[in-house]
Amino acid sequence: MKTETKCVQGGYRPKNGEPRQIPIIQSTTFKYETSEAMGKLFDLEAAGYFYSRLQNPTCDTVAAKICELEGGTAAMLTGSGQAANFFAIFNIASCGDHVVSSSTIYGGTFNLFAVTMKRMGIDFTFVSPDCTEEELHAAFRPNTKAVFGETLANPALTVLDIEKFAKVAHEHGCPLIIDNTFPTPVGCRPFEWGADIVTHSTTKYLDGHGSAVGGCLVDSGRFDWTKYPDRYPGLCTPDESYHGVTYTERFGLAGAYITKATVQLMRDLGCVQSPQSAYLLGLGIESLHVRMKKHCENAQAVAEFLQNHEKIGWITYCGLPGDSGYELAKKYMPNGSCGVISFGVKGGRSAAEAFMKNLKLISIATHVADARSCCLHPASSTHRQLSEEELAAAGVSSDLVRLSCGIEDAEDIIEDLAQALAAI
Ligand SMILES: *Cc1c(COP(=O)(O)O)cnc(C)c1O
Numbered sequence: 001m002k003t004e005t006k007c008v009q010g011g012y013r014p015k016n017g018e019p020r021q022i023p024i025i026q027s028t029t030f031k032y033e034t035s036e037a038m039g040k041l042f043d044l045e046a047a048g049y050f051y052s053r054l055q056n057p058t059c060d061t062v063a064a065k066i067c068e069l070e071g072g073t074a075a076m077l078t079g080s081g082q083a084a085n086f087f088a089i090f091n092i093a094s095c096g097d098h099v100v101s102s103s104t105i106y107g108g109t110f111n112l113f114a115v116t117m118k119r120m121g122i123d124f125t126f127v128s129p130d131c132t133e134e135e136l137h138a139a140f141r142p143n144t145k146a147v148f149g150e151t152l153a154n155p156a157l158t159v160l161d162i163e164k165f166a167k168v169a170h171e172h173g174c175p176l177i178i179d180n181t182f183p184t185p186v187g188c189r190p191f192e193w194g195a196d197i198v199t200h201s202t203t204k205y206l207d208g209h210g211s212a213v214g215g216c217l218v219d220s221g222r223f224d225w226t227k228y229p230d231r232y233p234g235l236c237t238p239d240e241s242y243h244g245v246t247y248t249e250r251f252g253l254a255g256a257y258i259t260k261a262t263v264q265l266m267r268d269l270g271c272v273q274s275p276q277s278a279y280l281l282g283l284g285i286e287s288l289h290v291r292m293k294k295h296c297e298n299a300q301a302v303a304e305f306l307q308n309h310e311k312i313g314w315i316t317y318c319g320l321p322g323d324s325g326y327e328l329a330k331k332y333m334p335n336g337s338c339g340v341i342s343f344g345v346k347g348g349r350s351a352a353e354a355f356m357k358n359l360k361l362i363s364i365a366t367h368v369a370d371a372r373s374c375c376l377h378p379a380s381s382t383h384r385q386l387s388e389e390e391l392a393a394a395g396v397s398s399d400l401v402r403l404s405c406g407i408e409d410a411e412d413i414i415e416d417l418a419q420a421l422a423a424i
Contacts, residue, residue, distance in 0.1 A: 003069060003186055004289040011065025011282070024279045025057045044245050044263060054267055058275035062282040066206070066216050069185035069285075070198050073221030074258035076266070077214060077278055081181060081201020083271035084215030085109050085148075086117070088177045088199050091261045092232055093145040095121030100139045100174075102129045102149035102165075104156040104395040106201075107383040109179070113148075114390075126393060129158045136168045145231065146174055151190060151332065152182035152325075154368065155342050155378050155402040156395025157316045159325035162332060166194030173231060175223040181205070182338045182369070186292045193332065196223040197257065202273075204369030205338070207284040208291050212277035217261060221254035235260060291371065294407040295339030298373075301410040302403070302417065303341050311351075311421045313399065315343040339406070340368050344399040351424055352377055352401050358420035361412060362403070373406035373413050 001010070012022050030049040032038045040046040049055055059077045067075035078084045093099055101113055103126035113124045125139045129149065147169040149160045162178060169176040175196035180188060184205045190198050200206060202214040226248050229236035235256050238244035242263065247256040266272065273281075296319070303317035318325035318337050329337050345351040356364055356375060365374040366381055376382065379398045383391060391398070405413060 001068075006065070006068045007186070007288045008286050010068040011063075012061050022058060022061050022279060022282050024275050026275050027056075028052050044242055044250065044259075052275070053270050053272055054262060056272070056275050056278070059273055059278040062278040062285075063216060065282060065285055066185070066200065066202075067218055069189075070180070070218045071185075071189055071191050071220070072198065072218040073254035075216060075218040076258050076262050077202070077216050077273040077281075078266075079215065079271040079273050080213050081106075081179075081199070081203055081215040082108055082112060083269075084199040084201070084217050085179060086112060087261050087265050087269075087271070088197055088217055089113075089117070089122070089146055089148065091257060091265060092175070092234065093122050094234075096143065097121075098123045098125065098141045098144045100125050100127060100136070100144060100147045100169075102153070102160060103127060103393040104129050104153040104158045105148070105150050105179070106154045106181075107378065107386065107394065107396075109150075110390070110394060111385060128393075129153070129160050133164060133168055136165070137171075140172045140174075144172060144174055146177055148177045148179070150179040150182070151188050152318070152337055153395065154182055155340070155376075155382075155400065157318060157325065157340065157342050158395055159318050159328035159332060159337075161328055162190055162193040162195055166196075170194070173228045182340060183333050184288060184292060184338075186289050187296075187333045187335060187337055191220040191222070196220050202281050203367075205292060205295070206288060207281050208288065208369065208371055209280075209284055210365075210367055210370040210372070211284070212273075212280045214273045214277050214281055217258065219254075219257045221252075221257075223257075224253060225256065226253075234264075239264070291407055292336065292338070295369075295405060296336030298405040298407065298410045298413060299339040299341055300336075302405050302413055305414045305417065306341070306343055309421060311346050311424065313344040313346045315341065317341045338369070339404055341403045341405065342400050343403070344397060345401060345421075345424070347424070348399045349377075349379065352399050353380075354424045355420050356401065358423045359416055360419070361408070361416040362420075368402065368404040370404060371407050373404060373408060373416075375401055375403045378402055
């Protein structure tokens with residue numbers, strides 16, 4: 001099936017007489033005839049549902065849709081994008097370990113890595129996405145467990161050279177984890193370029209309507225953990241909390257990583273997505289391919305308008321020839337990137353704030369990738385906790401305005417921008 005068809009029909013194939021739409025299994029628990037049957041589930045000897053903190057059929061059905069879209073072998077939903085990125089790394093790294101990450105990443109992820117996970121004893125080295133292979137090599141240590149980056153960074157909009165990062169990661173025997181939130185699998189499928197694990201904040205375009213917070217983790221099944229048993233003991237040696245199951249032996253490369261994340265991390269940390277939210281997510285994805293096309297068309301028209309406006313100091317949108325991400329975007333996202341644009345209003349922070357106050361159709365919201373156009377000033381909101389130095393490394397200047405073009409008529413969005421700029 002093509003991507004468009006997977007958006008509509010992926011993950012769920014009802015049999016004769018079954019519901020056409022994904023059923024919402026709003027149940028915490030599942031009934032069994034004997035304790036013995038249930039015991040087998042607890043020992044991972046049989047597959048099945050017993051408690052929705054670990055697995056729920058609605059969530060699994062929607063995860064399967066995203067898995068098909070990304071071309072992976074296994075996937076799971078999480079309660080948020082933050083939980084997905086935390087799980088992606090914590091599943092293979094623990095106290096005393098080290099991770100290499102691109103510096104232009106989402107502010108919340110930066111905080112998770114640089115502050116919270118650091119407190120858990122995991123060290124991060126941040127590298128510029130534009131670094132040379134030599135600079136990237138130099139960031140590795142003997143205890144490095146993974147490399148992380150965003151296909152299209154939020155909000156810096158830098159495009160990651162996925163092949164370059166995958167090549168160097170693999171030379172060090174580490175997987176590449178890619179947060180593919182902004183382009184979605186409609187715009188880019190990182191596994192096709194060598195990435196090993198993909199994460200999503202499904203809160204954004206996948207849901208697409210600003211209705212449910214959620215995340216997803218997808219495994220390509222291609223990273224061979226068993227080549228490095230000392231580096232990945234959690235996947236390659238027995239888990240005593242399951243009577244000595246070795247994940248790579250029992251579930252193979254296709255299932256080991258996601259099974260471990262489900263039965264260990266989800267069991268113990270419980271960052272689940274609710275079946276209701278998963279249902280809304282599944283419904284959103286059915287129109288993802290139609291929406292992404294419109295988001296990209298609108299963003300292109302808006303970017304071209306802003307580019308020539310006398311009150312705009314600079315603009316970043318990888319669909320504009322001459323943009324630093326233009327060539328990479330042509331390679332990794334030939335059918336369009338996303339609907340988010342960042343730009344600076346001449347006059348800096350105060351001009352940006354005055355401009356935003358004048359907007360009528362475009363709302364100020366701590367959100368992106370919504371059907372409705374919205375905008376944000378990251379330096380005073382999502383990236384507020386970062387120092388000037390960290391802001392610069394994250395690619396967020398203090399005048400940066402992040403505009404998320406919705407799927408309204410492009411002329412209406414442009415008219416709103418024009419009147420707000422005219423008023424300052
Ligand atoms: C929003 C976002 C996150 C965090 O996701 P939540 O669903 O808000 O927890 C992570 N990565 C990127 C690229 C994001 O845009």
